[in-house]
Amino acid sequence: MATTGDLIAALKQEVYTELLGKIEGEVERLYKKRIECATLSSTEAASYLGVCKEFLYTMVREEQIKAIRMSSSKAKRPNYRFRLSTLDKWMEEQEGRYEKGESA
Incomplete structure (x- = not known):
């Protein structure tokens, strides 16, 4: 026969497991949302992708990868931010192209 202490312990375990x-x-859910919104600087994004910044800028100019422009359109040197989720998506696309035998 279960004691009151046993019932309390079982109830605690049930509540703990549910919570x-x-x-x-x-x-x-919050972590995924944060990762979707996380941004990297151009230097960080280039490092993350394993490319140089010049190549990253070329991909932006050729609209191969999306970026958030943080400077005015008249600025000599653009300042971009890149969503981590966008970079991950681009890498997945490159993997798919490689698997199909296409060039990057």
Whole structure:
């Protein structure tokens, strides 16, 4: 026969398990949202992709990759920010092209 202490312990475990699942789900949702919005500077983005900044700027000019312009259109040297999710998507596209035998 279960004692009151056993019932309380079982109830605590049940509540803990339920809350933990909800908290983990919410943390994962918030993390994914944050990653989708995270941005990198041109230097960071180039490093992340493993390319030089000049090549990154060329890809932006040729509209191969999207960027957020942070400087005026009249500025001699543009200042861009890149969404981490955009860079990841571009890399996945490149992997797909490579697997199909296409050049980058």
